[in-house]
Amino acid sequence: MANIKFSRKVFEKEIGKLNEEMQQKIALFGTTLENFNDDEIELEIFPDRPDLLSYQGFKRGFLGYLGKKNGLKEYKVHAPEKDFEVKVDSSVKDVRPYTTCAIIKGLKLDDNKIKELIDLQEKIHTTLGRKRKKLAIGIYPLEKIKLPIEYKALEPDKIKFIPLESPKEMSGLQILQKHPTGKEYAHLLAGKAKFPIFIDAAQNILSMPPIINSELTGRITKTTKDVFIECSGFDQETLNKCLNIIVTTLGDMNGKIYQMKVKDKITPDLSTQKSKISLENVNKTLGLNLKEKEMQELLQKMGHSYKNGLVESPSWRTDILHEMDLIEDIAIAYGYDNFEPEIPQISTIGEENKEEIIKRKISELLIGLNMIETSNYHLTKTQDQFTKMGIGEKQEKGAVHVEESKTEYDLLRKDLTHYTLKIFSENVDAEYPQKTFELGRVMPLNNQGDIVEKEKLSIGVTPGNFTDTKQILDYLGTSLGIELTIKEQDKSDTHFIDGRSADILLDEKPIGTIGEIHPKILNNWRIKMPVALLEIDLTEIFNKF
Amino acid sequence: MEKLIDSLSPNEKKVLPHLEDPISEICKKSNLDKVAVLRALDFLANKELIELTTEKKKIIDVDVNGALYRKKGLPERRLLLLLDTKRIIPLQEAQKESGLSADEFKASIGALKKKALIDLKNGKIILNASKEEVSKKSLEEMLLEVLPLEESSLTPEQIFAIKILQKRKHMILTEETKLIQITITDLGKEIMHSKELGRELIEQITPEILRSEKNWKGKKFRRYDLSIPAPRIYGGKRHFVNLSTDYARKVWTEMGFKEMKGNLVVSSFWNFDALFTAQDHPVREMQDTFFIDKKTELPDKKIIERVKLAHEKGIGGSRGWRYNWQEEDSKKMLLRTHTTSLTSQTLAKLTEKDIPAKFFAVGKCFRNETVDWSHGFEFNQTEGIVIDPDANFRHLLGYLKQFAKKMGLEKVRFRPAYFPYTEPSVEGDVWDEERKEWIELFAAGMLRPEVTTALFGKHIPTLAWGPGIDRIIIKMLGIKDLRDLYKNDLNQLRNIKTLIRI
Incomplete structure (x- = not known):
């Protein structure tokens, strides 16, 4: 999520007092008021509205919503002057194929505006630009550049310029290896034979997108009046929208927007997006009874224009994919607080999942035996699932790793038993006897290497012996009306004592195990009390009901 | 004084005549062990018959x-x-x-x-x-x-x-060692020599006593000291998180919803693609989601084709995301990041005659997070959907309000929000009277036509919302740390209060 910060003073001067009502309005416009103090206001901007990622953009949208400036906002766009051109060499095709460019003249920048511009650029990089992967933006002072410009790709060692924040000239490869920003984004050019550059008519390299600008031509200051803007990336339409967001923001800062010739196109293109809308669909979706005129007014509040079933939306909106997106804008303009909530009379019958009902019955029975229900993570650690259960590294099988985890928990649990012991191990200070149970999902691998999810029940008793758990098993069987028998294990599981462990059978089919835990396993868990436990796969039991 | 005598336990009475002796002597003469004697002395002191002073001494041996x-x-x-x-x-x-x-x-x-x-x-x-x-x-x-x-x-x-x-x-x-000195109070002295002391009192009522009326008729029952705390006992209890998910089940079924159930490990297809989440969306990166290095088969070809179309060119009147959708990417397995993966699977199975229908899901969801007091890599989510040709935005708000009310939360407000698979989208806040602040509770919206059309074959208005359960549990139980939900501290589980709601 991206947040924007701007001056409260400017907001109150240009938009209105930040009183309770205004705070409410901000939230109802769909921009969460995250924080504010005497100096600053911080808003959260949803990812579908990158056009609101600057104060200028927010002001434009919000003034409309407040009804202060209605309808489609128009910007004057000037045709390209002489040499306002970016040639695109075919060498960029395999690296970063597209660019859209513009020139803005007559800016009066101050520290605030420069900061706003850089923030907007960075925020678009992380959101719409997918961390510069999909698109990157460069803004340059025009007075340092000799037009026309060329966008092309060169072998990394042939690229040589002084990147921003560097005292000396570096090659393309050196930038990726040594420059902090270069290292951060190196993966975006890794493995490419050629790197893309913008280079001016004086053969000065302006930048190496999407990594970094040149120190000589890549920094705007308070004295900068005219700027050259480029967006480079992989998706022509996203680049167009992005450029439109930037140039209209600069337009709002009183800059004059000039087009450039880019390959065979003229950019930026600020023509509106036209979509059809049906009043009937609007009213049916929102449960309202709007007249066409009212709908028109609501659309205008959100910056659109409407005429005869056709909506024109501003060229900087990236989120209008469907009529439904316009309907949401109408709902926002109507005010979420103005909708009358209603419960429709449709008759449906509620129904719980059968397995959940059976699980609840089982837990009720066990609670009657004074047992405490526990609940553990579905992810576990190798240490707990294997090592402490006496299973050596080479025998570890049947459990699945997640590809990356930010914690030590990186394994799907394949049983509940190890968690039962973990609980006993962590509760040596709690009063004994301790009797616990857990009903939950395990995700082991089957012989074919597929993950098979199962609902399981585990029960642990400490201090406890075989008989203690056998009694519980018998009670469960009797109460559920199913015949649970046991059969001594031919070869006991590693964690059990040989001769004190058995398979649990339902209709002759093994569905679980029961037994006393071997002292060496108790020792691994630092448990000083005898433990007996059982674990049952509930699948067959579910089938009984 | 009579009351006092009636409340003396047998042990107190045994100790009473020997109070002038040292403790070891009292033990011998009363025929009680030291623990019993000390307890009896404590009780006598409580009744102010004696005063006990203890002196600590260090003995070298x-x-x-x-x-x-x-x-x-x-x-x-x-x-x-x-x-x-x-x-x-x-x-x-x-x-x-x-x-x-x-x-x-x-x-x-x-x-x-x-x-x-x-x-x-x-x-x-x-x-x-x-x-x-x-x-x-x-x-x-x-x-x-x-x-x-x-x-x-x-x-x-x-x-x-x-x-x-x-x-x-x-x-x-x-x-x-502790040396205990006994000083007999005036009251004590009086009672020591009282004749009443010898009178027989009924102690625990036993089946023998009840066998015949003469055993108790006209006799006195020893008065108990009711202020003595009873030893604690603990009953069996369900885990409080599971109680809450069960309560959510109850609310949903009362509102006429049917439960959806499914795997925790699902394909990216059901978790993301079917929900119109573009393949380059940040949530689909490894830093955010637990992926598993396995691929799974996808469903029905027809549905795959429609989902592909929804992403690439748009479906049901949409312009789509316009990029090349990769079928292989959608086969990648993961731990579900939301219960909406069940919604997408349910919609794909639905036929015309099942509609209108209401479904809900309760269950664990996952995201690759570090663990601290306010974050965890597992969390509980619940979610409801209403598939109804006549459903509209006001209904959605109506359901949200009703759901909140059933959890005892009367004051609700709605704000615009953004989710990739709903439009219009809503965030619902509930008012916390104690802290005097709004708490974000619902994520909600109407499923995008790109989702419904791809999964069902045509667009049917579908309302969807999901309150986060963990957040409510924490608030209701006054738990400060999210990690406590899965700590399994038996003391905490034994002593936690039972809530009527949630």
Whole structure:
């Protein structure tokens, strides 16, 4: 999520007092008021509205919503002057194929505006630009550049310029290896034979997108009046929208927007997006009874224009994919607080999942035996699932790793038993006897290497012996009306004592195990009390009901 | 006073006549063990019949080795006796003849050298003391003989000897004991001599007593001290998180919803693609989602084709995301990041005749997060959907309001929001009266036509919302740390309060 910060003073001067009502309005416009103090206001901007990622953009949208400036906002766009051109060499095709460019003249920048511009650029990089992967933006002072410009790709060692924040000239490869920003984004050019550059008519390299600008031509200051803007990336339409967001923001800062010739196109293109809308669909979706005129007014509040079933939306909106997106804008303009909530009379019958009902019955029975229900993570650690259960590294099988985890928990649990012991191990200070149970999902691998999810029940008793758990098993069987028998294990599981462990059978089919835990396993868990436990796969039991 | 006598327990009565004796005597005379006597004394003190004063004392006594050497003599004494007969003796020979262990021998040499009773020269021990010096008892020996001693009564010599002996293993130890002094109050004295004391009272009612009326008729029951706390007992209990998910189940079914159930490990297809989440969306990166290095088969070709179309060119009147959708990417498995993966699977199975329909899901969801007080990699989510050709935005708000009300949350407000698969989208806040603030509770919206059309074949208005359960549990139970939900601290589980709602 991206947040924007701007001056409260400017907001109150240009938009209105930040009183309770205004705070409410901000939230109802769909921009969460995250924080504010005497100096600053911080808003959260949803990812579908990158056009609101600057104060200028927010002001434009919000003034409309407040009804202060209605309808489609128009910007004057000037045709390209002489040499306002970016040639695109075919060498960029395999690296970063597209660019859209513009020139803005007559800016009066101050520290605030420069900061706003850089923030907007960075925020678009992380959101719409997918961390510069999909698109990157460069803004340059025009007075340092000799037009026309060329966008092309060169072998990394042939690229040589002084990147921003560097005292000396570096090659393309050196930038990726040594420059902090270069290292951060190196993966975006890794493995490419050629790197893309913008280079001016004086053969000065302006930048190496999407990594970094040149120190000589890549920094705007308070004295900068005219700027050259480029967006480079992989998706022509996203680049167009992005450029439109930037140039209209600069337009709002009183800059004059000039087009450039880019390959065979003229950019930026600020023509509106036209979509059809049906009043009937609007009213049916929102449960309202709007007249066409009212709908028109609501659309205008959100910056659109409407005429005869056709909506024109501003060229900087990236989120209008469907009529439904316009309907949401109408709902926002109507005010979420103005909708009358209603419960429709449709008759449906509620129904719980059968397995959940059976699980609840089982837990009720066990609670009657004074047992405490526990609940553990579905992810576990190798240490707990294997090592402490006496299973050596080479025998570890049947459990699945997640590809990356930010914690030590990186394994799907394949049983509940190890968690039962973990609980006993962590509760040596709690009063004994301790009797616990857990009903939950395990995700082991089957012989074919597929993950098979199962609902399981585990029960642990400490201090406890075989008989203690056998009694519980018998009670469960009797109460559920199913015949649970046991059969001594031919070869006991590693964690059990040989001769004190058995398979649990339902209709002759093994569905679980029961037994006393071997002292060496108790020792691994630092448990000083005898433990007996059982674990049952509930699948067959579910089938009984 | 009669009441007081009636409330004396049998043990108190047994102890009462012997209060002037020391405690060990009381034990003997009352025929009770020390624990029972001390308890009875406590009770008597509570009734103000006696006053108890305790005095802590430190007693120095012999430890295991000390006790042994007190009998056999200290090792250095044994070595000294040997030297007294031989005066000069090689080290090895001395150890053998003295019968001391290596450790004892070493300690003895050290002790004697310190006192300058011997010299060591050329591997031989030479006695360097007169007969009187040899026969004179050392301070340590004198101390061992008189132990135990109370710490406050020690002479400077004894303190010196203690310091030496403390350096040697298991020679002496310090024990702390409590000396209890009984002072009988006036009331106590009166009751001690009361004739009423001998009267028989009924203690625990037993089946024997109940067998015949004469056993209890006209007799007095001993009065209990009702202020004594009863020992704690613990019952069986469900885990509070599961109680909450069960409560959510109850709310949903009461509202006419049917439960959806499915796997925790699902394909990216159901979790993301079917929900119109573009393949380059940040949530689909490894830093955010637990992916598993496995691929799974996708459903029905027809549905895959429609989902592909929804992403690439748009479906049902949409412009789509316009990129090349990769079928292989959608096969990648993951731990579901939301229960909406069940919604997408359910919609794909639905037919025209099932509609209108209402479904819900409750369950665990996952995201690759570090763990701290407000974050975890597992969380509970619940979610409901209403598939109804006549459903509209006002209905959605109506359901949200009703759901909140069933959880005891009356005041609700709605704000615009963004989710990739809903439009319009809503965020619902509930008012926390205690903290006087809005708490974000619902994520909701109407499923995008791109989702419904791809999964169902045509667009049917579908309302969807999901309150986060963990957040409500924490609030209702006053838990400060999210990690406590899965700590399984038995003390916490045994003592946690049971809530009527949630």
